[in-house]
Amino acid sequence: MDTVDIQNLHRVLVADVPSPAFQLAPPRVLNPSHIPPHILDAMRPGWFTGAYPAGSVRVTKLFDVYVTMEGLVFTQDKKLVQQSIAQHTPEECAQGLAQIREAEQTQTVKVVGPSSLLLRKRGEQNYGHWMVELLPKLWLAEEHLPLCSLVVPRVSGNFARVVRDSVAFSTAFLPLFHDMGLQDVAFFKELVVVDGLTNHGVYMSPLVFSRTQNMVDRVPGAQLCKLYLTRRNRGRTVRDEESLMAFLQEQGFLCVDPAELTLLEQIRLFKHAECVVGVMGAAMTNIMFCRKGTRVINLAPGTMPDTFFYFIAGLRELDYYEIRGKMCTESESWDAPFEIEHDHLAHVLEVAFSGVGL
Template sequence: MAPANALMLSHALVARLTVPIHFNPYHIYCLRNVHVTWDGAVFHNLRLFGPSIVHRRFRSRFQDTLLLRQWLGEKVRVTGTAIAVCHNQWSTENYYHWLIDSLPRLLALRSAYPGIKLLLPQVSDIHPVPEFITTSARLLGFPNQLPLNSQQILNAHSVVMPTLTATSLTQRPELVRQVQQELLAALGMEPTQPFRRIYAARAAGFLRNLRNEPEVEEWLRQEGFEKVYFEELSLLEQVRLMRETEVLLAVHGANMTNMLFLPSTSKVIEIHNKEYGDPCYLRLASCLELEFYICPCTGVDPRLGNQSDVVVDMTLLQAITNLALTKKSKCANFS
């Protein structure tokens, strides 16, 4: 699906955003006598199990002293029952990668291994597993959970690990929609008439900030947008807010995953680094059949690529937002 405002964008940007996606089969592995790190990397003796890491380039993270911790680190031993691992190095704390990468893996796992104990990532022994992880796993049928922190190594007789159901930063539409429907049903969310305009602001210290944010916020306030920090809300609070939202506007980032909970008539506007931004949220909107607008912006530091702060062209943002606000029906796809 192309952005709803594709005619306002360059042909080169639209082409980069709409590269076709191909899906490979996914699998469930049953592994015996293995060690597992808190972030989902699986070892047998000194051999790393490739499908347990995000990319081949991550292999260098799991060498040397980390391998020795299989014998020297704090062990958590599990025998007599299987443990499921459905996360990797990107989904330990990241809202997008947990909801969109890991939850479909839970659906794949559930039909074959209902009730299995689920390993969950815990950054440290001080901080708990993020609430959105524990809650969403429970809602999808996995209340039996085993937290593992970054100082521990799991030693398990039997580990069950579904692979990613789609390459990271892409999504299988049918599984994304199933995750959406099951979470909304489990939380008792009824259809609503959306009325709120939400600006998802990025918390201090995060990447991809708006260098001219005061100017942007002042104009959005005049247009009736509410500024929200999703990081301050529980999963239930985020879902409730999205069910009331007619327009979600955000800088490219994990907060945009909350479009998963928007009504089907809602619209999404992404402030997007035109040189480096990934189209994962356009793809997600396509899975959900949501009207999606791109506001291309300029990064202030090309060395940082997609992690750079950006400057918003106010004239362009106003034109795109006004188009989204005034359009009464879903826009035809441009392809």
């Protein structure tokens, strides 16, 4: 398959936005021995880079391009734009090209008019990816050009409401939504793309939080609380979670499932949290709404190669810890149940509230 760098296309560079330099210390991790060596190697660029130089985020307008799969962009002559590849596998890229050719043969390609902003990427069905990696692209783009429509993933239920509410709550205009599923193919006369904002697991620009505090400030906070975020009835759960929840409730924690809350309810709940404990997953994205210094304890299976929440915590200046758990069965899946010892969690809670090192 032929690929092409966006710099080599007929395009208009709308804006080159400076992204500030920053530094992050490595995370404090209990039980790092549970992390397999190849998983740790995958996380090293995120955990141990330390000093991140200033960069730039580019807002670019492309002409006459296709979009399919999870945000893959192809030129009119079927070359894949390199900057649209975001954790897509080679097989997924090939499938995207095949879908375009099939749609042309069946004449099912939808043609979309001017000034559409692409808000799609690999993993677009995830709340965290939307709030941190996609929505902030809109914040940057709308400062530099008028937009007619937003190209968004086709989602349903509470997540669909979050997508609409987050746009309405953080921007000043009412765009048209052009929602797309995985199999859809659309041809855009003008497509605005934003690149350089994130590289999942490796880099996150401070610009992703350019309007986060403004959102927080607009919502009245709930009373001071300590939160445990449950993933009940989903993958990647702590074994015997009921016992863990009972232990935390004894420590004064409120157990909640953020997936059942509206966006504004989530902001309100996390705004004044003094400590957040939860299994590594989409719900933990809400730590972005916490105030500086909030204690965050992320529970994760040793097999999960994720630095996403570490970046959020670092850029939002939170007091971040991870406890890595042993898998309950011989599995390399990060969605399988894992163990968290109560005394390990009690130790990290004591450290977090006393300021003593791990």
